Amino acid sequence: MRLQRRGLLAWAGAAAAAATLSACGGKSSSSSTLSSACTPSPTPTWQDAKSHGSGRLNMLSALYQDQASQDSYANNMLTGFFAGTGYSLAATYTSLDKLPDKVITSLAAGKLADVLMPGQGWVPVLERQNALAEMPADITDGLNLDQRLMTGCYWGDKLFALPYALDLTVIGYRTDVLADAGISAPPRTLDELREMAKQLNAPDHGGFDVFGAGVVHLWAMLVGSYGGSLFTPKGGLAFNDGTGVKALDYIIGLVKDGTADPAKIPTGGAQPLFIQQKTAMSPMSSTLWPALRRSHLDDEGHLGFFPCPPIRRPRTPWCCRPARSWRSAASRSSRKWPSSSASTPCSPSRCCRR
Numbered sequence: 001m002r003l004q005r006r007g008l009l010a011w012a013g014a015a016a017a018a019a020t021l022s023a024c025g026g027k028s029s030s031s032s033t034l035s036s037a038c039t040p041s042p043t044p045t046w047q048d049a050k051s052h053g054s055g056r057l058n059m060l061s062a063l064y065q066d067q068a069s070q071d072s073y074a075n076n077m078l079t080g081f082f083a084g085t086g087y088s089l090a091a092t093y094t095s096l097d098k099l100p101d102k103v104i105t106s107l108a109a110g111k112l113a114d115v116l117m118p119g120q121g122w123v124p125v126l127e128r129q130n131a132l133a134e135m136p137a138d139i140t141d142g143l144n145l146d147q148r149l150m151t152g153c154y155w156g157d158k159l160f161a162l163p164y165a166l167d168l169t170v171i172g173y174r175t176d177v178l179a180d181a182g183i184s185a186p187p188r189t190l191d192e193l194r195e196m197a198k199q200l201n202a203p204d205h206g207g208f209d210v211f212g213a214g215v216v217h218l219w220a221m222l223v224g225s226y227g228g229s230l231f232t233p234k235g236g237l238a239f240n241d242g243t244g245v246k247a248l249d250y251i252i253g254l255v256k257d258g259t260a261d262p263a264k265i266p267t268g269g270a271q272p273l274f275i276q277q278k279t280a281m282s283p284m285s286s287t288l289w290p291a292l293r294r295s296h297l298d299d300e301g302h303l304g305f306f307p308c309p310p311i312r313r314p315r316t317p318w319c320c321r322p323a324r325s326w327r328s329a330a331s332r333s334s335r336k337w338p339s340s341s342a343s344t345p346c347s348p349s350r351c352c353r354r
Contacts, residue, residue: 054086060106060113061091062099063165068290103131116329121220121230123152123161123329124237132160133330152231161329169213169221172274172284174297175304177205181280186306190225190250193309197259200280205273210251210260212272212282221283221308222247246311271295283308 070093078089092113094102099118106112107129118126126132137159140150149163171193173186181200187193197208210218220230228243239247254260266272274282275295292298 056088056090057115058113059089059091059115059117060099060102061093061117062095062119063117100125103129107131114330117164118161118329121152121216124155126329127155127160135159135162135330151229156236164328169217169283169285169308170305171281171308172288173281173304173306174274174277174302175300176302177280178304187309188313189309190222190311194250194254194257194259197254197281198257201259202280205277206261206264206279207259207281208254209264209273209279209282210254211262211265212274212279213284213288215251217285218283219244219247219251222250225308225310227311 070091074091082089099122103112103116103126112131116126116131123132139159140162145163149166150159153159153161153163171186177200178184183196183199187196193208200207223230223239223243226243226246228241228247229238232238251260255262264273264278266276270276271291272282272284272288273279274284275288275291275297277295277297289298292303297303
């Protein structure tokens with residue numbers, strides 16, 4: 001099933017809650033401040049903090065990694081949310097691959113940010129590090145959140161995060177390269193995807209860049225293709241039913257047969273291989289749109305999409321599901337816990353209530 005570009009853009013627009021999402025890549029951390037700092041004025045509950053509190057909150061985000069997206073987020077989202085309050089926000093931006101070290105280092109120094117914005121799957125990891133504060137059950141009252149968006153926000157029966165943005169992840173491909181190879185239809189199964197990747201391997205480009213969107217994100221897609229899911233509705237592990245191992249074996253198989261080459265993973269902040277036109281296919285998400293536009297690869301003459309195919313037909317392809325969504329969480333070590341908790345509902349109340 002090929003996805004038409006116009007339909008995909010509309011779909012992505014409904015799924016992506018942020019104003020402008022950044023391109024993927026390992027970029028060093030950066031910081032910015034929304035407004036001047038205030039003297040912290042803690043309040044006993046998050047409701048009081050939302051209405052009467054003040055102070056500067058610190059946020060650690062792995063979502064926005066380029067300056068344009070950071071500026072858009074500050075100007076279009078945060079400015080409106082904090083307008084008329086005594087709060088300001090100092091944001092530090094990092095990448096997903098640097099997030100664990102950033103959190104562990106900050107915990108050791110006792111300087112973890114008040115608000116964390118990790119990707120899905122990080123809540124259990126961060127909670128094991130004693131990094132997150134439990135959120136009050138009534139924090140979602142009035143937000144009309146679809147409970148499917150809450151997957152991954154719980155650990156056990158306790159709520160530790162709220163959904164911020166959903167990210168659409170699909171397989172992107174070079175339409176011109178596939179046309180030259182005589183391929184006119186997308187793969188219907190994972191086996192067909194593997195064979196297509198082998199066929200598209202060439203001296204000047206690879207067939208399938210499994211590392212382009214991050215191997216963890218491809219693995220999460222493959223778990224879905226095998227019929228599994230990452231977590232239960234209450235945050236328990238669900239990929240330990242065998243689907244997680246099968247997904248990992250599939251990636252290892254692509255490396256063993258030469259379809260994927262770890263030695264070609266871009267380093268030093270270089271663009272993904274798809275942007276460099278060194279691969280025919282790659283998993284990609286809505287975060288890659290700015291880079292695709294800058295590289296003039298966002299037209300139908302160069303770019304097409306299809307959902308990650310299932311292990312066998314007639315299972316449903318894995319595409320627009322919150323396998324890669326972003327969470328907003330409050331730090332356990334924050335001295336302004338009610339205030340940091342009060343800042344997290346800004347995301348679902350404005351973005352996910354659709």
